[in-house]
Amino acid sequence: xxxxxxxxxxxxxxxxxxxxxxxxxxxxxxxxxxxxxxxxxxxxxxxxxxxxxxxxxxxxxxxxxxxxxxxxxxxxxxxxxxxxxxxxxxxxxxxxxxxxxxxxxxxxxxxxxxxxxxxxxxxxxxxxxxxxxxxxxxxxxxxxxxxxxxxxxxxxxxxxxxxxxxxxxxxxxxxxxxxxxxxxxxxxxxxxxxxxxxxxxxxxxxxxxxxxxxxxxxxxxxxxxxxxxxxxxxxxxxx
Amino acid sequence: xxxxxxxxxxxxxxxxxxxxxxxxxxxxxxxxxxxxxxxxxxxxxxxxxxxxxxxxxxxxxxxxxxxxxxxxxxxxxxxxxxxxxxxxxxxxxxxxxxxxxxxxxxxxxxxxxxxxxxxxxxxxxxxxxxxxxxxxxxxxxxxxxxxxxxxxxxxxxxxxxxxxxxxxxxxxxxxxxxxxxxxxxxxxxxxxxxxxxxxxxxxxxxxxxxxxxxxxxxxxxxxxxxxxxxxxxxxxxxx
Numbered sequence: 001x002x003x004x005x006x007x008x009x010x011x012x013x014x015x016x017x018x019x020x021x022x023x024x025x026x027x028x029x030x031x032x033x034x035x036x037x038x039x040x041x042x043x044x045x046x047x048x049x050x051x052x053x054x055x056x057x058x059x060x061x062x063x064x065x066x067x068x069x070x071x072x073x074x075x076x077x078x079x080x081x082x083x084x085x086x087x088x089x090x091x092x093x094x095x096x097x098x099x100x101x102x103x104x105x106x107x108x109x110x111x112x113x114x115x116x117x118x119x120x121x122x123x124x125x126x127x128x129x130x131x132x133x134x135x136x137x138x139x140x141x142x143x144x145x146x147x148x149x150x151x152x153x154x155x156x157x158x159x160x161x162x163x164x165x166x167x168x169x170x171x172x173x174x175x176x177x178x179x180x181x182x183x184x185x186x187x188x189x190x191x192x193x194x195x196x197x198x199x200x201x202x203x204x205x206x207x208x209x210x211x212x213x214x215x216x217x218x219x220x221x222x223x224x225x226x227x228x229x230x231x232x233x234x235x236x237x238x239x
Numbered sequence: 240x241x242x243x244x245x246x247x248x249x250x251x252x253x254x255x256x257x258x259x260x261x262x263x264x265x266x267x268x269x270x271x272x273x274x275x276x277x278x279x280x281x282x283x284x285x286x287x288x289x290x291x292x293x294x295x296x297x298x299x300x301x302x303x304x305x306x307x308x309x310x311x312x313x314x315x316x317x318x319x320x321x322x323x324x325x326x327x328x329x330x331x332x333x334x335x336x337x338x339x340x341x342x343x344x345x346x347x348x349x350x351x352x353x354x355x356x357x358x359x360x361x362x363x364x365x366x367x368x369x370x371x372x373x374x375x376x377x378x379x380x381x382x383x384x385x386x387x388x389x390x391x392x393x394x395x396x397x398x399x400x401x402x403x404x405x406x407x408x409x410x411x412x413x414x415x416x417x418x419x420x421x422x423x424x425x426x427x428x429x430x431x432x433x434x435x436x437x438x439x440x441x442x443x444x445x446x447x448x449x450x451x452x453x454x455x456x457x458x459x460x461x462x463x464x465x466x467x468x469x470x471x472x473x474x475x476x477x478x
């Protein structure tokens with residue numbers, strides 16, 4: 001705006017929840033940024049911010065991007081407003097670290113915001129540990145070996161599409177479970193895959209839980225299901 | 240063996256190549272381990288070890304697990320011998336950090352070794368940043384948003400299986416490209432997906448390269464292809 005240097009937008013993956021699963025690069029860049037932005041609930045906390053809160057400094061300007069808690073995709077207005085708030089900082093020459101739980105390019109709000117800013121600033125993405133690999137680690141569950149493909153499937157798909165996607169993949173991780181639990185259990189039961197499916201909630205956090213999916217009746221949003229035609233947990237892994 | 244405490248096996252993901260993409264947890268555990276093991280070529284170096292070499296101490300016992308450089312899956316003997324070497328250390332009460340490039344449970348030699356040790360020691364897996372998300376970050380290429388599934392497909396599949404897997408997935412990352420480049424390009428061309436496919440080699444390393452796949456004629460093993468029905472790179476990303 002003032003003719004000076006434009007700021008740079010960093011999309012920073014901060015991992016699945018355990019602050020120790022933050023990378024050295026994420027740590028360096030989020031400490032150095034003038035402005036730190038993060039998705040948050042309408043009135044409450046930000047999970048992404050909480051992961052790295054111990055490393056944020058008093059001199060850093062913070063921008064909470066508030067998402068409505070309604071089911072379904074957020075309205076475009078949320079992304080428009082967030083992009084405008086970040087653009088003002090970038091135009092003023094400030095580097096902005098946009099914190100993303102997991103990885104910025106895997107089901108993150110980063111994508112919708114970065115799409116709106118891509119023509120006006122340079123963007124660097126710092127990859128992070130995803131909940132997919134953290135969930136597999138929690139269950140000591142091999143995700144993919146040799147020639148095996150792996151599918152990552154959102155539980156938010158319509159029932160028929162979900163069943164098609166799982167049936168087409170030999171091995172799958174179903175993410176964003178939450179209120180879609182019953183639909184997912186139903187689809188897996190019909191495919192004969194329920195008995196071997198493993199449920200993981202809050203992977204890498206102190207309240208992490210790993211159970212046979214068949215035993216589970218309610219699930220938080222941060223939960224996932226590991227699906228394979230044959231049981232594959234390493235028996236030396238955690239319970 | 241001596242009736243004392245058994246050591247613990249840590250499968251430690253050290254990320255895609257950039258030492259800064261190591262997590263704090265990986266760093267803590269690999270520094271603390273009595274024994275550090277890693278896959279290596281028959282006579283030469285270990286990529287996983289090179290990533291974290293600066294943090295290894297003189298007092299740590301190192302075990303290189305030598306894999307033949309022939310195409311195709313390694314012989315079972317390699318895993319048997321590695322498991323025996325690690326078991327001797329674990330039985331003597333030593334904790335063993337088995338370093339894995341990327342994530343231990345995504346196409347890693349860790350799986351074959353851990354399967355052989357799972358009944359005789361406790362295992363903890365530390366998830367890491369994978370080449371899949373590092374490749375997407377290099378290209379500023381959104382991997383998955385909203386209700387979109389994502390498939391990770393090894394280029395080592397037979398041509399017909401590869402084409403089936405790509406055709407069934409709307410969005411895919413084809414890994415382990417190397418000498419399978421021509422087969423992959425052929426399959427994508429037949430599916431009408433070659434023009435939009437993005438090639439990434441050595442993601443996160445100084446010689447990282449991002450190009451349209453159609454321009455590429457040779458590929459190292461550490462390369463991958465991002466496939467989607469429509470172009471999706473964020474235009475503010477790197478070249």
